[in-house]
Amino acid sequence: MKPLQAKLSQYTEPQKAKAAGVYPYFRAISSEQDPEVIIDGRKVLMFGSNCYSGLVNDPRIKEAAIEATRKYGTGCAGSPFLNGTLDLHKQLEARIAEYIGKEDVMIYSTGFGVNLGVVSTLTGKDDYIIWDEQDHASIIEGRRLSFSKSLKYRHNDMASLEEQLRRCEPDRIKLIVTDGVFSMEGDVANLPEIVELAKKYNATVMVDEAHSIGVFGEGGRGVCNHFGVTDDVDLVMGTFSKSFASLGGFIATDKEITNFLRHHSRSYIFTASITPASTAAALKAIDLMIAEPERQENLWKITNKALEGFRARGFEIGNTSTPIIPLYIRDNFKTFKITHDLLEEGIFVNPVVSPAVAPQDTLIRFSLMATHTEEQVDEALEKITKVFRANGVLPQE
Numbered sequence: 001m002k003p004l005q006a007k008l009s010q011y012t013e014p015q016k017a018k019a020a021g022v023y024p025y026f027r028a029i030s031s032e033q034d035p036e037v038i039i040d041g042r043k044v045l046m047f048g049s050n051c052y053s054g055l056v057n058d059p060r061i062k063e064a065a066i067e068a069t070r071k072y073g074t075g076c077a078g079s080p081f082l083n084g085t086l087d088l089h090k091q092l093e094a095r096i097a098e099y100i101g102k103e104d105v106m107i108y109s110t111g112f113g114v115n116l117g118v119v120s121t122l123t124g125k126d127d128y129i130i131w132d133e134q135d136h137a138s139i140i141e142g143r144r145l146s147f148s149k150s151l152k153y154r155h156n157d158m159a160s161l162e163e164q165l166r167r168c169e170p171d172r173i174k175l176i177v178t179d180g181v182f183s184m185e186g187d188v189a190n191l192p193e194i195v196e197l198a199k200k201y202n203a204t205v206m207v208d209e210a211h212s213i214g215v216f217g218e219g220g221r222g223v224c225n226h227f228g229v230t231d232d233v234d235l236v237m238g239t240f241s242k243s244f245a246s247l248g249g250f251i252a253t254d255k256e257i258t259n260f261l262r263h264h265s266r267s268y269i270f271t272a273s274i275t276p277a278s279t280a281a282a283l284k285a286i287d288l289m290i291a292e293p294e295r296q297e298n299l300w301k302i303t304n305k306a307l308e309g310f311r312a313r314g315f316e317i318g319n320t321s322t323p324i325i326p327l328y329i330r331d332n333f334k335t336f337k338i339t340h341d342l343l344e345e346g347i348f349v350n351p352v353v354s355p356a357v358a359p360q361d362t363l364i365r366f367s368l369m370a371t372h373t374e375e376q377v378d379e380a381l382e383k384i385t386k387v388f389r390a391n392g393v394l395p396q397e
Contacts, residue, residue: 017336020333020336021340022333022336022337022339022340023336024336024339024340024343024350024351027039027343027348028040032056032057033046033049033051033056033057034046034056034057034371035054035369035371035372035373035376036376037348039343039348042346043346044343044346044347044348045346045347045348045376045379045380046348046369047347047348047349047366047367047368047372047380048348048349048350048365048366048367049367049369050211050241050242050367051242051243051245051369052211052214052215052242052243052299052323052367052368052369052370053214053220053242053243053244053245053285053288053289053295053296053299053369053370054295054299054369054370054371054372055243055244055245055285055288055289055295055370056245058245058288060284060288061245061246061281061284061285061288064280064281064283064284065246065277065278065280065281066277067280068088068276068277068279068280068281069275069276069277071276072086072088072276073276074275074276074277075272075275075276076272076273076274076275076276077272078272078273079268079269079270079271079272079273080107080268080273081262081268081269081270084272084273085273086273086276086279088276088279088280088283089107089273089274089279091283092105092107092279092282092283093105093106093107093250095283095286096238096250096252096286097252099219099221099286099290100221100222100224100225100230100236100238100252101221101225101230101231101252102230102236102252102253102254103253103254103255104252104253104254104255104257104258105250105251105252105253105258106250106251106258106261106262106265106268107248107249107250107273107274107279108248108249108250108251108267108268108271108274109247109248109249109267109271109272109273109274110239110241110247110248110249111138111210111237111238111239111240111241111248111249112137112138112141112249113138113249113267113268113271114138114237114238114239114249114250114251114267115136115138115139115141115142115208115237116138116141116142116145116267117142117261117265117266117267117268118142118206118235118237118251118261118265119139119142119143119145119146119175119177119206120142120143120144120145120146120265120266121146121260121261121264121265121266122173122175122204122257122260122261123146123148123173123175124147124148124173125147125148126148126149126169126172127148127149127172127173127174127175128148128149128150128151128168128172128173128174128175129143129146129148129149129150129151129175129177130151130152130153130161130164130165130168130174130175130176130177130203131143131150131151131152131153131176131177131178132152132153132155132156132177132178132179132182132189133152133153133154133155134155134156134179134182134184134185135177135178135179135208136179136183136208136210138208139177139179139208142177143177148175149168151164151167151168152164155182156187156189156190158190158193158194158197161176161194161197162197162201165197165200165201165203166201168201168203170201170202173204174201174202174203174204175203175204175206176194176197176198176203176204176205176206177206177208178191178194178205178206178207178208179207179208179210179211180207180208180209180210180211180212180216180222180223180224181209181211181212181215181216181223181322181324182211182324183210183211183324184324184326184352184356184357184363184365185318185319185320185324185326186318186319186320186321186322186323186324186325186326187318187319187320187321187322188212188216188223188321188322189207189223191207191223191224191227191229191233192227192229195229195232195233198232199232204234204235205232205233205234205235206233206234206235206236206237207222207223207224207233207235207236207237208237209222209223209224209236209237209238210237210238210239210242210249211242211322211324212226212322213238213242213243213244214242214243214244214289214296214299214370215243215296215299215322215323219289219290219293219296220243220289220290220296222236222238224236234253234254234257235251235252235253235257236251236252236253237249237250237251237252238250238252240274240278240281240282240285243285243289244281244282244285244286245281245282245285246274246278246279246281246282246285247274247275247278248274248278248279248282295370295371296370298370298371299323299368299369299370301374302368302372302373302374302377303322303323303368305374305377306325306366306368306377306380306381307320307321307325309377309378309381310325310327310366310381313381313385313394314394314395315327315328315388315394316328323367323368323369324365324366324367325365325366325367325368326352326363326364326365326366327349327363327364327365327366327384327388328361328362328363329362329363329364329393330359330360330361330362330363331359331362332353332354332359332362334362334391334392334393335351335352335353335362335363335364336351336353337391338351338364338387338388338391338393339351339364341387341390341391342364342383342384342387345383345386345387346383347380347383347384349364349365349366349384350364350365350367351363351364351365352364352365364384366380366384
């Protein structure tokens with residue numbers, strides 16, 4: 001065996017989970033991703049999706065994707081920098097700029113690619129990237145690729161952020177990067193105070209709206225819109241793979257920044273463009289999120305019901321106030337076991353274990369879509385309570 005294979009063969013954690021019958025990943029779904037899906041031939045309630053708008057199976061979005069495929073084909077066979085820019089891409093960029101409220105927009109092939117390509121590119125070796133310790137992995141990878149000084153502040157702790165800002169040389173560029181809604185814990189960034197500190201220290205602010213578009217703000221425009229700070233936030237990032245019911249991502253900012261990124265951001269220049277189908281789907285999703293506010297209204301109705309239900313039953317759910325609800329278990333194996341048991345009960349949820357979180361912070365990630373019903377939430381509450389009690393996480397009645 002070669003040295004690489006010999007080293008990697010020592011990684012046996014997945015095999016151990018499989019042997020115990022609790023391996024929770026790569027569960028094959030054989031239907032559309034709706035509130036109810038088919039796994040192994042049976043119906044399961046889906047509480048593990050990121051499509052907060054519930055649009056991923058909307059027939060109007062499907063039709064838009066089909067029509068775009070008929071006109072443009074299945075792919076672009078190149079990056080936007082060279083042969084991969086369609087007029088449809090330009091339409092989507094202009095539409096998002098109007099929707100978010102920024103001067104210009106760039107479309108990337110994935111949301112991960114946005115953060116990777118933007119965070120790694122904007123600042124130089126004498127500048128600073130200042131980031132929340134619970135930022136998404138794509139932000140962390142972006143700052144790792146940067147030559148800038150990296151300063152981490154405690155999660156959503158404004159005193160810690162200011163302490164890091166004070167450490168920076170005043171005349172250097174300071175880029176503060178934060179999630180808008182944190183993807184595992186479901187809590188919301190303190191954007192008004194972040195903006196005030198940025199003004200005080202002449203810093204630039206970038207907000208990842210991946211988990212807040214379709215949830216917060218007028219027409220689902222996100223937390224920057226919700227807090228009224230869009231004009232004060234310099235860069236707004238979003239992804240199409242969640243509420244936009246598609247695939248890809250974008251950065252919305254001013255033309256000076258996009259001009260630089262279009263010619264320097266490697267994950268943009270050296271990656272093929274998003275497909276015509278994905279582009280048309282995202283375009284249609286914007287229209288539907290604006291035209292159908294009842295989607296967002298129902299999302300908040302069932303979110304509040306679920307939050308109240310979990311708290312009333314004694315679940316530990318942290319500081320979440322969003323459709324992302326962490327159900328803390330604080331044990332790796334037990335998190336896998338509960339995920340397995342819930343699937344047996346017909347409830348699909350996602351486990352979050354170390355190294356994604358610290359071993360003492362493992363959790364089940366329960367997430368809601370606008371298309372869930374109150375009856376489905378009630379069923380989930382009942383079954384999750386039953387399984388948590390059976391596994392000793394909640395006390396017996």
